Amino acid sequence: MTVIEALAGACGPEQVWEAGPADTVDGVPVGWVAAPGGPAEVAEVLRFTAAEGLSVVPSGAGTKLDWGLPPTHVDVLLDLSRLSGVLHLAPDGLSATVAAGTPLRALRAYLLKERRRLPLDVGSPGATLGGVLATNEAGPLRHRFGTPRDLVTGVRVALDEGSLEHGVDGSELARYVCGSLGTLGVVTEATVRLEPLPAARLWVVRPVSTPREVRQLTEALTASALDPAAVEADLPGSLPGRPAELAALFEGGEAVVAHRAESAAKLLGGGAMVEPLPPPWWGRYPFEAEDVALKIWGRPSELFAVIYALRDAAGVPVPVRGSVGLGVAHVALPDTIAPERLDGMLTAARTVLLARGGGGCTLLRAPLELRELVESHGPEPLPTAAARLKLALDPEERLAPGRLPDLS
Missing domain, CATH: 3.30.465.10 (Uridine Diphospho-n-acetylenolpyruvylglucosamine Reductase; domain 3)
Incomplete structure (x- = not known):
């Protein structure tokens, strides 16, 4: 029985095809595509691929297949879009x-x-x-x-x-x-x-000028009794025409939300405004489809030292956006960045985080030629429990092989 026949037996003949040029996972070519219709069909596909020693990469809408490390090879791309509802x-x-x-x-x-x-x-x-x-x-x-x-x-x-x-x-x-x-x-x-669903939602938006100011305002806000549901910052770097902003979301009953939002605006000062809608950048990544993307995380109080380190390594302010109240942010860089400059930025960020109590800086997405020249995830191995689980569940590494950074 051929691969295509076996996959068709599991999923149905109309739900399996030999991959074409457009069927890739982060630039890695695919052998076959199978679209099972339920858990039993997924299990049947995996039983066959395990018996044949074939690798499998699952996919939903494919919006983040280029995040992290690319797989070393993909025999079967498992399209899960039929598992819905x-x-x-x-x-x-x-x-x-x-x-x-x-x-x-x-x-x-x-x-x-x-x-x-x-x-x-x-x-x-x-x-x-x-x-x-x-x-x-x-x-x-x-x-x-x-x-x-x-x-x-x-x-x-x-x-x-x-x-x-x-x-x-x-x-x-x-x-x-x-x-x-x-x-x-x-x-x-x-x-x-x-x-x-909350009865009411209001945002408080304030212009800011430096990462240090964002830190001070964020600490004041999170130390208060106002209990924001989210605190985000957008620092567009050297991009023209975009002001840097800090925004906080308040949710709950109408009267309580109105009171807390007005109190937050007074606490933040500096032209802070209460808005019924979020700023345009809220909940969006700072990078576009062609950009290099980094994710940084650490103690909220130390996140801004990392932002300054990135700016110093890049030579210019870089676009940063994220959940500053938790110390999580994303960074956008042009895809034309030189590998040595990118490596310097990653090293600078990781050095600062290590010196200031921990965290991480991951190269979330980049052209393959850049990823081959830098350390995407940093020197930290997987947590012991996660590595042990991977070795127990997939000892021959047939599921998305190569996507995890380290099994040591």
């Missing part, structure tokens, strides 16, 4: 079980009718739930609700040899599958915590 909504409306290929837009529309939300306001508008879990992607609301690791209470995962396993809240599987880039198993569905 809300499978179960808890009677109390506080959790839902959702198929991994469900677009977040569709999930939001469904939950809106129930006056509920999944508080994952990610910067990838076309993303699926599975893709968000695979990258542990989060947006401004991480300030209050955390990342997918904090919101997932259970997962159903198809493992390398084709078994279907459940990971419950607090288990290593449920925790580390978030951010694993598809290397531990193929998530077919997840149970996630939901929140009621």
